[in-house]
Amino acid sequence: MKILVTAKRVEDPESKIKVKADGSGIVQEGLKYKINPFDEIAVEEGLRLAAKHGGEVVVVSIGPKEVQEQLRHALAMGATKAVWVNHGGALDPMSAAGLLKAVLEREKPDLAILGKQSIDDDQNQTGQYLAEWLGWSQATFASKVESLESDAEKAKTPAIHIAADGKSAQVVREVDNGLTTLSVKLPAIVTSDLRLNLPRYASLPGIMKAKNKPIEELTPAALGVDASPQIQVVKLSAPPPRKAGVKVGDVQELFTKLKNEAKVI
């Protein structure tokens, strides 16, 4: 089967994120970047499915030339080929979904796995728009019953179950009060939650092989997509610094404080 996964470039949460003085964005200088962790989980799931059912994993990223680093990372993890949508402008969930829709129509995968959100803006919308506009089924927040310490996880068993006839998939998803299982018709859009799997490291042989794997370059124009965002960022501001906490002696004191001082219970 053919599986398409995404690899967005996001700020590394380990680097210090600072808002520009004029609030127009964040200070890029000195920042480190990495693949969106939810996307990394999507790549891992794609690789496990391809290992089990045969087939290829295509990884897509949208952004300036630097996003090739994240594509290379996914290729080093084991993806077969990469598609780079060369786009320098701002993105919002709708413009990203618009571009991805065009890529999916070209690539025609059996399944597309996206991160449920990206840790830069945490919007959690792209997968949903994409499924809606393609008219495909969707299963968001994919997770699994087994824990991340389970033998199934150690054996790198995929969490998404593909039916024997290859026409549908079962996806366990996280909901507020537990887990629920959806059966979706393929092709489908799945978005990954944090507990779907533990992504593999890019191994040294994998990194060397990735050097020779193809990255196809596309542009919004070539895809016939107007990628201008519909969301306008007016101003960013840093959250107020956290005030110092207080130490409580025991649970009783905690309750009293929560009730009388914080007035939250």
Add this chain to the structure above:
Amino acid sequence: MAAVLQPTHPAAVPQGGGFLFQEAGGTRITTPETFTEEQRMLFRTGLQFCREQVLPQADAIEAKTPGLLRSLLARAGELGLLMVDVPERFGGLGGDKTTSLLLAEANGLMGSWSVTFAAHVGIGTLPIAWFGTEAQKAKWLPKLATGELVAAYALTEQGSGSDALGAKTKAVKSSDGKSWILNGSKLYITNAAFADVFVVFAKVDGEHFTGFVVERGTPGFTVGPEEHKMGIRGSSTCPLYLEDARIPVENLLGEIGKGHKIAFNILNLGRLKLGAAVLGGMKLQFASVLKFAADRKQFQTPVANFPLIREKLARMAGAIYAIETMTYRTTGLIDALLARQKAGADDEARTIAAFEEFAIEASIMKVMGSEALGVLVDDAVQIHGGAGYIQEYPVERAYRDARINRIFEGTNEINRMLVTGMVLKRAVKGTLPLFAQAETVARALAEKQLPGASGGDAVAGAAGDAEALKMAALYTLKVAAERFGTEIEKHQEVMAAVADVVMDAYAVDSMVTRTRQSASGLDPVKVAMTQAFAADAIARSSERARRALCASSEGEGLERQLAAIAPLFAFRAFDPAALRETVVRAAEEAGGYPLAIG
């Protein structure tokens, strides 16, 4: 003013020790800024492995949990972390040496793991990779590259440590000519408790120093009990006993009587790798003490705000910059030298020759790296106050773990002797233009022609310092060589004092070169680290060079010589607080060493 030292060697051909005769910044060097995308990715994988798989297990490793280090080696093997120096045709990556050192750095975060890893991929595996027959390589390398087999290296004996060739272990051929029979014992062998393949040195017929491979399970070969160590307690260190241990004749490594070639060449790489490994530890301890100092309050103030603490933090960052810059410059030179030659059947011989070419630099990295780490962990304990003395805090372990680095891979005394000794040997051989250049220096000093600032930028002063350090090294060497001739090796204080000046020259030269090399103009943080390090280096070396002269000369001659070098160490006023603040603020901003490798 024109530089006093003029290169006599084409800069395009990398030459070991060549830095002494080149102007600072005269050539482009490999630095973390020039790493390739693959090198960065490989480094990230190594670092991620060490952070996520090794560090969380630190306590279990230190408790010598049975099987743990072996399983970590196997896990590292799955990721390909053990295959970099193994040739491709034996299941390795056949990678460049910069990558090999990047992985040493990445795995350097924890002492016990770092030493286990290095003993396996370095001194354990490489004797077979470099000196083995095709059959030996085919038998062991593929499994060593995956971690299925673990290697150890057994050179040291009760009676022969620094005097490595004084081994008593003896090998004789069996009467049927099918085996070697080994008798003797080895001491302090890393990985011994769980290794499968031991490279063991013994003297054939008690005379000819030779390498052998002894496999675990060989009758007559036993591993003794674990030593109880000051540090790196999780790593395994045991004696080996060979009592009529019989190994197949095919297990002879290299040639009879040529064991010293194996031992010394392996050390060249081992010393360089030690420099890289300590970098990993330095960066981790720096980030951790930075956080501690920010959190710990005294007098209602984070201790990180006190100038005396900030001074230490700045010195730590500067030391990391120095070691990092020298390490990757050296490995870049080795890679460049290898790249100039055609790959082919004699790959191993070329690799050995390239490491040998940079043996001076390897000894420098061994000494400076281990001592820089030592100073850093000492300062880190100090910044922790009482907490630094309590086992609950990781810095307590780091302090103990650091100490071994000055002892193994050749003690720092032995390596200091080697730095100066090798410069002299190459001068005598004519490969380094020491004597001619030393004459030039002496003349320049007599005519009061001094390096001064060179280049007109913010590191011009430091560039002048680099040149002054080289001139001082050449001048003192000349005086000592003229006085003692071939007996100079016996005058160890002179040898060591000169080595210190040579080492500082390499450090400052490398830092100036890297700082100047950045495409986007001079980075003020790099400038500050370079300037501060250069100021310390000049102060230190001024004392060292004078001491070398005092030990080599006397009377009026000595007075003249001391006067001649004095202007090289003229004090340049600087603002220590400003330099320190530039560095520490950048470190605070970054939450650690400010120039993290991508």
